[in-house]
Amino acid sequence: MSKSRDEVTVDFDHHRSPRLLDLSLAYSALRGRCPVAWSKSHGGFWIVTRYDDVDRVLKDYRYFTSTDGPTIPGVHLVKGIPADIDPPDHTKYRRALNPLLTREAVQEKMEPRIGYWTTVFVDRVIETGECDLMADLAVAVPAAVTLEWLGWENREEWWPVGAAWHDLLGRRREDPRFQQAIEFIERFDLRLAEELERRRVEPRGDPMSAIVALEIEGRPITREEALSITRLLINAGLDTTTIAIGYALVHLHYFLGDRERLGVADRELWETATDEFLRRYSPVRAFARTCVEEIELDGCPIRPGERVLASVDSANQDEDVFSNPLGVQLDRSPNRHLAFGSGIHRCIGLHLARAEFMGVLRAVLERMPDYRLVEDELVEYPRQSETGGWFRAPATFTPGRRLLPESADSLVMRAVVA
Numbered sequence: 419m420s421k422s423r424d425e426v427t428v429d430f431d432h433h434r435s436p437r438l439l440d441l442s443l444a445y446s447a448l449r450g451r452c453p454v455a456w457s458k459s460h461g462g463f464w465i466v467t468r469y470d471d472v473d474r475v476l477k478d479y480r481y482f483t484s485t486d487g488p489t490i491p492g493v494h495l496v497k498g499i500p501a502d503i504d505p506p507d508h509t510k511y512r513r514a515l516n517p518l519l520t521r522e523a524v525q526e527k528m529e530p531r532i533g534y535w536t537t538v539f540v541d542r543v544i545e546t547g548e549c550d551l552m553a554d555l556a557v558a559v560p561a562a563v564t565l566e567w568l569g570w571e572n573r574e575e576w577w578p579v580g581a582a583w584h585d586l587l588g589r590r591r592e593d594p595r596f597q598q599a600i601e602f603i604e605r606f607d608l609r610l611a612e613e614l615e616r617r618r619v620e621p622r623g624d625p626m627s628a629i630v631a632l633e634i635e636g637r638p639i640t641r642e643e644a645l646s647i648t649r650l651l652i653n654a655g656l657d658t659t660t661i662a663i664g665y666a667l668v669h670l671h672y673f674l675g676d677r678e679r680l681g682v683a684d685r686e687l688w689e690t691a692t693d694e695f696l697r698r699y700s701p702v703r704a705f706a707r708t709c710v711e712e713i714e715l716d717g718c719p720i721r722p723g724e725r726v727l728a729s730v731d732s733a734n735q736d737e738d739v740f741s742n743p744l745g746v747q748l749d750r751s752p753n754r755h756l757a758f759g760s761g762i763h764r765c766i767g768l769h770l771a772r773a774e775f776m777g778v779l780r781a782v783l784e785r786m787p788d789y790r791l792v793e794d795e796l797v798e799y800p801r802q803s804e805t806g807g808w809f810r811a812p813a814t815f816t817p818g819r820r821l822l823p824e825s826a827d828s829l830v831m832r833a834v835v836a
């Protein structure tokens with residue numbers, strides 16, 4: 419028999435949880451007692467917490483559309499292609515974009531740059547014996563790698579971009595810096611449009627040139643589509659990777675046995691460990707969809723037009739799927755985590771994200787093997803909703819020597835994450 423809405427109504431608002439752990443505990447309580455629940459917040463929405471249901475919501479676009487955006491409530495930014503569209507259109511774009519970020523493309527073209535930028539940013543702090551692992555490494559490396567890869571030449575523009583996405587994902591919506599980040603990103607769009615236009619006129623062999631030259635089912639891509647795709651690659655690729663790196667660095671402060679094991683690990687263990695960190699500490703905590711055709715989940719009738727929040731965080735802790743889900747088991751395999759989503763929207767950048775994650779972690783363990791966090795100064799993301807993690811992670815370590823001459827990074831400004 420179907421459950422009534424009253425039976426499953428809970429007092430839940432993912433924007434209210436002040437602490438990282440609180441939200442995970444709230445999801446865990448729901449998963450045990452009321453795995454599909456209704457919240458009256460933000461105009462009403464469903465919360466889905468069990469692995470199989472989350473997988474279904476993310477995968478089954480015939481019932482759950484992505485077209486209303488990934489957050490509840492929505493943020494008024496323009497649509498991201500291909501994240502905010504469904505098949506058949508989604509398939510056309512995704513097919514055109516897949517070649518840009520294959521495992522081989524990442525290994526050949528991007529891993530050397532990840533190595534370079536990681537060395538540059540570790541060099542910047544290595545002689546001082548102190549840094550903020552978030553601003554100096556976890557924000558800096560993905561911003562440099564992604565913007566350089568796209569073909570963005572002006573390095574002085576990289577940091578404001580990294581910091582704006584850090585603010586957008588982390589700060590509370592009432593915080594003026596959140597609003598400023600939105601305004602910055604809107605202005606950045608104009609610059610992005612300009613850069614794309616230059617490449618339309620004069621291609622340069624970089625991914626931005628490849629994007630403006632794409633053909634979508636035999637017709638040239640429009641300017642708006644190219645802008646939306648490029649913006650999404652930046653938006654989806656920067657702070658998610660930042661969060662993943664930050665979580666692992668904080669974990670390795672508290673769990674020195676894992677640090678020791680990873681310090682001498684081979685490639686195979688690094689790969690399983692990367693997925694395990696992503697499972698245990700999912701950077702994307704939840705994704706939203708809108709129901710388009712009535713469907714019952716765990717006895718709850720979900721009706722067209724209703725918003726649904728699928729908690730990846732919760733699915734990845736589901737004890738029916740993962741043994742000892744709260745523990746980090748570096749060699750966990752298989753590991754069917756949903757940190758990169760599921761189905762047609764599964765993350766296009768996952769090979770890049772994994773490579774950046776491993777690149778930064780390995781560099782830290784090699785060059786700052788005794789780093790310790792300044793625990794009193796650790797700051798969580800002020801907003802723990804769709805994403806969450808560590809906003810600031812100051813650390814000290816035994817100073818070391820630079821590997822590159824000082825001139826190597828003279829143009830690069832330090833990321834400012836106040």
Ligand code: HEM
Pocket residue numbers: 476484488499500501502512564650651652654655656658659662700701702705756757758759760762763764765766767768770771772
């Ligand atoms: C650890 C880092 C990352 C995590 C946890 C992550 C997570 C996700 C998730 C959960 C989705 C599915 C969204 C949905 O179902 O609606 C997704 C999609 C996407 N991600 Fe990532 N992502 C990461 C890094 C990246 C990177 C580095 C890039 C590119 C530079 C990227 C680009 C995208 C794009 C374009 C989509 C949309 C794909 C589609 O709709 O077909 N992501 N990501």
